[in-house]
Amino acid sequence: IWADVLGYVRKNISEVEYHTWFAPVKNLGVQEGSLVLGVRNSFAQEWFRKHYLELLEDALRSLGAQNPQVSFQVLPAVQEAMILPQDPPPAPPPARSGPGPRQAPAAFPAENRKSLNPKYTFENFVVGPNNNLAHAAALAVAESPGKAYNPLFIYGDVGLGKTHLMHAVGHYITERFPEKRIEYVSTESFTNDLINAIRDDKMTQFRNRYRSVDLLLVDDIQFLAGKERTQEEFFHTFNALYENHKQIILSSDRPPKDIQTLEGRLRSRFEWGLITDIQSPEYETRVAILKMNAEHNRIDIPQEVLELIARQVTSNIRELEGALMRVVAFSSLNSVPFSRAVAAKALSNVFAPQEIKVEMMDVLRATAAHFNMPPDVVRGSGRVREVVVPRQVAMYLIRELTSHSLPEIGQFFGRDHSTVMHAVSKVTEQLGRDAELTASVDALRRQMQAVDDPE
């Protein structure tokens, strides 16, 4: 029946989704009337419960089941053990000596993988509202290189997963189309290669190398700014690949229009395909990333400790991972089990307790949830009391718990600073008088500051 279930599922979701989520699933048979499916990690388990449980039940129903039940079980990791527990270093350093043979780390078997970090796969990429568009675009490109969006341009601040996504496309294509040639290069090493090629009179090799690939990944393209000769050469590389329907993926810390001194003809080409951004992850995504990281590294760490870390490190995923490692190192050096107190201590050198960061979005979300309302509505322009009170509470708490200025808070809510000021004084005035409001503010404050009194 599993094949029938898969057939049903396949008809109801996109090919990309199917391949990402269903292809790796193992059918573990029927136990106590429930179809048991093996998934790779607890993240996948949660994802299935949230997104595919109903679909699977429908599938069983369509096959005649009266009261279909599906459960998920995390499979023991087999393959991942090859890569972890220790993370490999990030992508190898840029080649210094032009197109000559580059040292390929022994761990990457295929030629294509020589410059791909084995950790940077789609499976290891946690999808959240901050990155789901970039993720979907990357998957679409991986699925049909050269056909979906060309070029794909991903931009966002440092440490948010641009390089990870590019490599993920590389891995995916390597697996599914082993005959395709893939080149990943930072803009810096593209530039160095070009300089060396000019110096050594090896332009032909240089051009062959970059123009004969099926997938070209160029990271941090903002560094093309001001480099005229590199821009010229990249322009021709781009055209050669594009005309042959070869996929190009570019990353940058800003959109093409904001890259200064970029030739117009390059800028317009960068805008031909799809431009998508990655934002800072919200709290839930940060927890999910930490969870996945801990699992991959076989670290058994309580959820509440992960939550504490996720509250402290808010902007950058690289730092988030660093904080986790710091906590792990601290507790193993001191031979103490993980706890919130230990974690708070481990991070106290990096983040003073009073600096505990609570982002505006987190406060808005918590407040909206507390009042049973979608965050967008609370942030929106509605003027009825049911919306105005939560909005004022959110403004008040943001003012109290973060270091954002009144104009910044105003901007976040699409209003001016005097509205925020009014909200803050309104709530201040009501505190102590309005029992319900006071209870709400207290509960939310405690929730947001859950880190403050470990143990």
Ligand code: ADP
């Ligand atoms: P960027 O290229 O945008 O500076 P990276 O791709 O180097 O950022 O990501 C920084 C670190 O964060 C990497 O270790 C990467 O694996 C991790 N990371 C980023 N986004 C995610 C995500 N959505 N899920 C899991 N790990 C992520």
Ligand code: MG
């Ligand atoms: Mg990067």
